[in-house]
Amino acid sequence: MAPVADVGITTREVIGFTRETADSITLTIEDPEARGFTPGQFYMLYSFGVGESAISISGDPARPRAIEHTIRSVGMVTAALSALRPGDRVGVRGPFGIGWPVDVATGGDVIVVAGGIGLAPLRPVVRHVIGARHRFGHVSVVVGARAPSELLFRDEIHEWRGRFDLDVRVTVDSADASWMGPIGVVTRLIPGVEVDPAKTIAMVCGPEVMMRFAAAELERLGVSPDRIFVSLERNMQCAAGVCGHCQMGPFFVCKDGPVFPYSQVAPYMGVRET
Amino acid sequence: MSDEEVLRSHRFTKGAEPEFVTHLITCGPVERTWEAGRPILAAGDTADRLHLIVEGDVAIGLQAPGGPPAVLQTLGPGDVLGWSWLMPPYRWAFDATAVTAVRAITLDATRLRAAMAEDPVFGHALLARLLIAITDRLQATRLQLLDLYGPRR
Numbered sequence: 144m145a146p147v148a149d150v151g152i153t154t155r156e157v158i159g160f161t162r163e164t165a166d167s168i169t170l171t172i173e174d175p176e177a178r179g180f181t182p183g184q185f186y187m188l189y190s191f192g193v194g195e196s197a198i199s200i201s202g203d204p205a206r207p208r209a210i211e212h213t214i215r216s217v218g219m220v221t222a223a224l225s226a227l228r229p230g231d232r233v234g235v236r237g238p239f240g241i242g243w244p245v246d247v248a249t250g251g252d253v254i255v256v257a258g259g260i261g262l263a264p265l266r267p268v269v270r271h272v273i274g275a276r277h278r279f280g281h282v283s284v285v286v287g288a289r290a291p292s293e294l295l296f297r298d299e300i301h302e303w304r305g306r307f308d309l310d311v312r313v314t315v316d317s318a319d320a321s322w323m324g325p326i327g328v329v330t331r332l333i334p335g336v337e338v339d340p341a342k343t344i345a346m347v348c349g350p351e352v353m354m355r356f357a358a359a360e361l362e363r364l365g366v367s368p369d370r371i372f373v374s375l376e377r378n379m380q381c382a383a384g385v386c387g388h389c390q391m392g393p394f395f396v397c398k399d400g401p402v403f404p405y406s407q408v409a410p411y412m413g414v415r416e417t
Numbered sequence: 418m419s420d421e422e423v424l425r426s427h428r429f430t431k432g433a434e435p436e437f438v439t440h441l442i443t444c445g446p447v448e449r450t451w452e453a454g455r456p457i458l459a460a461g462d463t464a465d466r467l468h469l470i471v472e473g474d475v476a477i478g479l480q481a482p483g484g485p486p487a488v489l490q491t492l493g494p495g496d497v498l499g500w501s502w503l504m505p506p507y508r509w510a511f512d513a514t515a516v517t518a519v520r521a522i523t524l525d526a527t528r529l530r531a532a533m534a535e536d537p538v539f540g541h542a543l544l545a546r547l548l549i550a551i552t553d554r555l556q557a558t559r560l561q562l563l564d565l566y567g568p569r570r
Contacts, residue, residue: 217568259566289566316561320485323516325474327490328560331553334428335495350565356556 152189157231158209164293167215167260168225169201172233177207182267183242183346183374183402187382188212189234190223197379197397198224199264200238204271213263213295239382240401243268244372248344252280254336254366256357258287258329258349262295264374264401265348269303276308283310283336287329287349290315291322310336329353333360340365347405348374351412358405368406375401375408420446424522427469428495429546440539444528451515457498458513464501466523470494473519477511490557491516497550502526 159171172188180200189195196218202211216225227233245268253272257265272279284303288294294315304311312332314325325332330353338361345366347357354373361371377389377396384398392411394400400408421438424430424446430438448471451457457468457475470492478488489511492498498521501509507526533540 287566289564293566314491316564316566318488320488325491325493326476326488328557328565330560331490331557334553335493352563353560353565356560 152187152234152236154232155235157227157229157233159211160228163213163295166217167213167293167295169211169213170224170227170233171202172210172212172235174208174210178238179207180204180210180238180267181242182245182271183264184238184240185264185379185382185401186210186212186235186237187239187379188214188224189236190220190227191232191234193223194220195234195236195380196220196224197239197376197382199374199401201263201266202270203274204267205274213260213266215260236382239397241399241403243346243374243402244344245271248346249275249278250280251342251344252339253282254333254338254343254345254361255282255284256329256333256345256347256349256361257285258353258357259289259293260295261347261349261353261374262286265346266296266299268346269309273303273306273309280342281310281337281339282308283312285329285332285336286311286313287332287353288313288315289317291318312336328356330356330360333357333364336364338364338366340367340370343370345371346374346402347371351375354405355409355412358409368409369404371405372402373405373408373412375403375412377401420448420522423448423471424469427471427522429469429497429550433542433546437539437542440532440536441524441543444532445525446522447524449521449523451519451521453515453517453519455515456512457515457519457521458509460509460512462509464499464507464509465526466499467502467526467529468498468513468521468523470496470498471520471522474516475519476514476516478514479511486512486514490554490561497547500547500551502529503544503547 155172158173161169185199188198198212201213216222345361379397380388382397384395389396475492476488477490478486
């Protein structure tokens with residue numbers, strides 16, 4: 144069962160900082176209670192005097208005392224969070240939400256498809272799989288980034304690629320001649336992945352348009368939409384399914400998600416927001 | 418594996434009727450290899466073959482004045498390379514270069530066009546399969562243009 148959050152805010156210390164790319168960083172925040180989390184869950188992080196933002200957990204579920212969050216600076220709150228350094232204090236609420244179906248995937252094959260910052264909430268899945276590798280079948284990790292310089296967790300991806308028991312493929316949308324890997328969108332890599340559709344669980348995270356096209360490619364490989372899972376991003380505020388800001392059709396993304404079977408949310412993903 | 422077996426196991430012919438592959442075989446499939454860095458086809462040259470990539474990565478790009486070649490996309494095993502032989506003036510529109518060692522099954526374009534004209538059922542089946550590849554490439558290019566991971570607009 145996924146850990147359930149206290150609704151109240153607590154203050155925690157930042158104990159680690161890593162710059163990932165020009166606009167993305169990873170903060171490590173202590174959790175003395177080591178309550179743990181399910182890959183795919185998120186915290187509400189509060190920068191004092193600035194505001195609060197939903198940030199997914201990007202760290203290792205096996206390290207519950209050190210919660211990692213990878214943050215892309217795109218607005219006032221994320222810019223303030225990105226300016227924190229070890230020793231600073233941050234407000235936290237969480238963990239919240241329904242995470243990736245790692246239990247359902249156990250015993251079968253796994254495809255992880257990540258685009259851009261979407262790799263952050265999927266990194267705990269890969270770490271979980273590596274930590275219990277014998278419990279999974281064929282595992283593919285497909286990663287797309289805008290450019291080589293914007294690829295998250297480069298050293299870690301390099302380690303994953305060195306393993307004989309992971310099929311790791313990385314592409315970038317554009318690159319100069321120094322990049323020797325594939326160039327093109329991440330969905331182009333999916334047809335080449337080895338898949339046994341009946342025993343595969345796919346976990347997809349990235350911009351919603353990318354997820355829709357990735358799901359279409361996975362369906363072409365024979366993976367059923369109820370075995371494809373996507374993580375959605377909406378305007379999450381209360382994180383408890385009360386305020387309604389993150390409502391999408393009949394779902395509250397903060398409480399019923401952020402991870403959903405694609406079969407459940409596909410009808411709502413292409414709907415124009417007014 | 419023989420060229421015929423490689424052709425039958427290629428993604429381009431997946432699920433095809435046996436007659437379709439038999440027809441392709443009459444169009445002279447030849448296995449060709451390129452070392453990394455070697456040109457496979459060049460913009461402006463006569464588009465004379467259909468390439469089905471079996472191994473390796475291929476960069477699609479163009480030579481830009483005053484700079485290094487611009488790579489737009491890479492192709493890999495299972496991909497189709499080159500359809501300019503379908504339409505006059507039968508000239509390649511882009512360059513293709515082997516990024517790694519590349520192995521491909523190539524088919525003669527003149528014989529393919531003749532076979533398509535001679536047998537419309539085969540012609541339709543071949544066009545339908547090429548259209549899937551062309552559509553995939555078009556959609557991928559559109560997604561690239563959207564710059565999905567770029568700054569929010």
